[in-house]
Amino acid sequence: MAEDGVIYTYLAHPAGSLPSDTSALAQHHTCPQCPLWHRIALWVGWAGNIVLLGAVLVLAVLEGSGCKLCPRHWAPYRDKCYWFSEENEYWSRGRDDCSWRGSHLLVIQDQEELEFTQNLTGNQNPVWIGLNITSQRKNWTWVDGSPLNQTLFTVSGPAEENSCAAVKKNQIKSEICNTHYKWICQKEAVLI
Structure with a gap:
């Protein structure tokens, strides 16, 4: 019977069509x-x-840490990456180039690191590192602001204003900053 448009029906399941247990x-x-x-x-x-x-x-x-990687064309050593320039420029140009690469000129921590960089450069010609005279008191200072530890390294040559350091054959030499040499950039390896 339909009331208000609704239709009702009765459904019956045949016997045995539903599960009994x-x-x-x-x-x-x-x-x-x-x-x-x-x-x-x-x-x-x-x-x-x-x-x-x-x-x-x-x-x-x-x-104690994960893998550490260096960018392409950078040499890994310990927890750092090193890049060696192909061109010759004056010291501040090398410093600026390293900064552009997200790094700084090489700051040598110990004799082993000095030897590694010498192997990297092949002992060819002097190579700029991140050490220069920053004041009239003629103190050698690394580009990271730390003073040179004279018990670890000595710089041969005069310590005058406008003196920058270059390394050759495991020796650090005082040079005029406007001399054209190659340089080494250094930065921390990336932890992945």
Whole structure:
């Protein structure tokens, strides 16, 4: 009977069309089982991922840091990157070029680093480093603002105004800053 445009009907299910017990209902709603080897492969895969994650964590803790990378054409050494110029310019031009590259002229920390840079340059000609006279008191100062440790390194030659340091054959020499030499830039390696 229709009232206000609504039609009602009676539906009856034929006998036996509905499950009569819960086991039949459970069978009706379960998915087919995966083969045993699929389940084993899945568990082995998960176990492998957990082992790899553990190994990465252990290596990170043991190393104390992740991988450190240098830009293309920069030489890595310890935690720093080094770039050697191909052209010759005066000291302040080398300083400015290093700054443009997001670095600074080489600041030598120890004898091993000095030897590394000599291997990099091939002991050819003097190469500008980040050391110069900054005041009338004639004190050698690195471009990072630290004073030269005279017990680690000595600079041969006069310490006068307009003196900059160049390195050749494991020696640091005083040179006139307007002399044209190649230079070495240095920056921290990027932690990834």
